Amino acid sequence: MRRNVLRTALLAAALSTTVVGIGAGQAPAAAADTGVPNGDVIANLWAWNWRSVAAECTNVLDPAGYGAVWVAPPAESLKRPDGVWWDVYQPYSYKLTGRFGTQAEFAAMVTTCHNAGIKVYTDAVINHTAAQTGVGYDGTTLSDKYDPVMYDRVDYNVDVCPRSISNWGNLWEVQNCELLELPDLKTSSSSVRSKIAGYLNAQLALGVDGFRVDAAKHIPSGDLAAIVNQLNNTTAGVRPFVFHEVFPGQPPAPSDYYNSGRVLDFTYAEKMKGAFQGDIASLSSFGTSWGILPAANSVSFVTNHDTEREGRHLSYKDGPAAKLANVFQLAWKHTTPTVYAGFEFSFNDQAPPNSNGYVTDTNCASGWHCLNRDPAIVGMVGWHNAVGAANVANWQSPASNVIGFGRGTTGFVAINNSGAAHTFQYTTGLPDGTYCDVITTCASSVTVSGGRATITVPAKSATAFHTGSTTAPAVTGDYTVQAHTTWGQNVYIVGSVPALGSWNTANAVPMTTDASTYPRWRGSSALPANTRIEYKFIIREPGKPVIWETGANRVATTPASGSTTIDGGWFRR
Incomplete structure (x- = not known):
């Protein structure tokens, strides 16, 4: 949650068809894993309710080869009568019944996703509790912001800094004063750490596989590491996958948090916007020299629910450029990528489609932009999994805003960010043969002869193929x-x-x-x-x-x- 989070953010991306989800009150049916290899790509379905996430894991994410889904905070939160997207960032209790469904539906969603081979990461709001008084989504009442059901006044830094952050360049203020008047938890307290860890461990017990830590930069890195160290293993017997929100440019540094997890790379998203609104030929050297975080310590994104409205990153409103940036993210060798699918909005505080605040089932044909389902993105998730750890090879840029490159001898992609179709004979590095274009769900094909292929890429589009996508009579x-x-x-x-x-x-x-x-x-x-x-x-x-x-x-x-x-x-x- 950025400093202006209460005045910004939640997005969408592109394409799809029908309603996702099942009838109200029904638990999702268990589904067998399709057998498709699930890689490391994370689908960010932050605004979706639990029924819709469960159905998407079964019907789309597993068949496409996604590895995990990132969902909204499951805790009970402030229920705003006017309906805003950010009320879930104001926790009222650590009960797991809230805006996106009941605890039973949450648990059923986790089980359904696991049955489909998809891991589940939840948003963890642990820096603060709610600033606004009222009633929560499960009926909890808050009349004093320093007296929620989980904590007492002594559990906050109100005695240390009883005001909002005013100097964003001062590390002490950033981590001890209040973010937008949200009560800042005293994470130096062992009692507070135990309560936070207990909330997260309750989710791990239900099968959750990891957490995206909201507003992590406002928690001292040592305190956050102490909390993460108290987390139990997942039900799969491994350590939870943790990644932090640490916005760069002001203290603390993202690297301060490498001791307790990875860090969401905001600079990566900024560079994607610059390249795809400029000339993508510049991306030949894309890497840490651009200021992006090391691959082993980061999670990448083109946009997310928390940044799309402020214009800092590409969003569904940027049209094909945003989709092509996601194609590049899935094709380039760097770190764990995320693909965001959200809802349409016409003003900054707009809530997702809902009934009395409770988010309704996702309808990818109306009010939502389900980029995770776009045929080009689905094809590239499989392509990303097929090329694995192979290095980038055979970089070519035959014209402004037109690039092509391979990953070892396994896959090749050509991206045309220009306004006209472009034809070029590329050196692919792949064995000779005829391959299906995964961008078009194999509606078109590419023939490689002598390691080269003449490819016509339509305007604002791409072509991609790999050795697992050969065609035959x-x-x-x-x-x-x-x-x-x-x-x-x-x-x-x-x-x-x-x-x-x-x-x-x-x-x-x-x-x-x-x-x-x-x-x-x-x-x-x-x-x-x-x-x-x-x-x-x-x-x-x-x-x-x-x-x-x-x-x-x-x-x-x-x-x-x-x-x-x-x-x-x-x-x-």
Whole structure:
């Protein structure tokens, strides 16, 4: 939360389709992991309610290959009658029922995401409690800002500095006075540290995997390290993943916090905006010499819920430039990237779509911009996972605002930030062959010959391919499976190749049945020849999580020509 947080921020990004989430009061259904490798990319779904996050983990994040989801603070907070986005940064209690759903829905979301192979990181508001009195989202009343249910007046620095920060260049003031009149917790107190750790450990016990620490720069680094040291291991038996909000340019330095976690890199986002509103050819040397933080100590972003409204970073309102900056972030070798998906706003304090303050289910077709679902971004998440740790290679910039580069001999990307289509013969470093363009969900392809490829990239767009996205001659796949369904449910087949949606359930192949053949479902599509395919049958119903088959992925190898029959027998629930 920046110093002007109570007057700024929450964003969106690009594209998508239908309502995410399930009916009110319903717990998300458990879903099996698709088997798609989950990498390190974090989807920042900060403004989404718990039902919608659960459905997104199952239906989008896992099939796309995301590794984690970053969500809003789960604590009960101030409930503003006029509806603002930032009321969740004013904790009223450490109860886990609040603006985004009940504790039961929160716990169910964590379980559902874990079942899909997605880790969950929550926003941790631990520097302060609420400045404004009133009633919280779970009915807790606050009549004196120094007397919430969690703390007593002695637990605050009010006796040390009973005023807001006035000198932002003074480290003592930044860490002992009040941020925008928010009561500053006395984190030097062992009792306060224990209460904060208890709140976070309660989330770890429910399966949470880590935390983004809000306003970390306002907590002395030694105090924060002492709190982090009191955290339990996750339910997976590892230390929680912690990353801090430490805005640069004023004390303290981001490096002061490396002893207790990583740091969100605001400079990275600033440099992305400068390059994509200027000439991206300058990015050939992008790295720590630009002032960005070391890869091992940082988490990168193009924009987030806390910066989009002040114009410092790119947002969905910047159109294709913001999407292309995210393409670059996923393609460039540096640190753990985040992709932000939020809601539309017309004024700074605007709240997310809600009913009486409680955030309603995310509808990517109305009021929200779900960049995490954009086909180009989904394709680049898979590309990012495919190239792994390979180094940047074969940098080329054939024209202003046009670049191309590879990652070792595994993947290549060309980005055109100019206003006209551009054609160039790139040195790719990839083996000869025909590859599908993951930016277009394989609607187009690229042929590499002698290590080179002539690529036409449309204006404000990109082309990307990797050795796992080779194309092959097509054969016909005929699919059958027997599945008992209820009204509104339909059966699909989804799998590891683009023809079966590349594990993206939104692109799965539909199957049909009728009164004479039910419960036998049939479908068909083109498949690559001579290819080993992993697949599963799924059941989809509008507005509800996908039901995946249980057990290991099914496997088939297609012939060199003709057709292949895939009979799934019975749907394995």
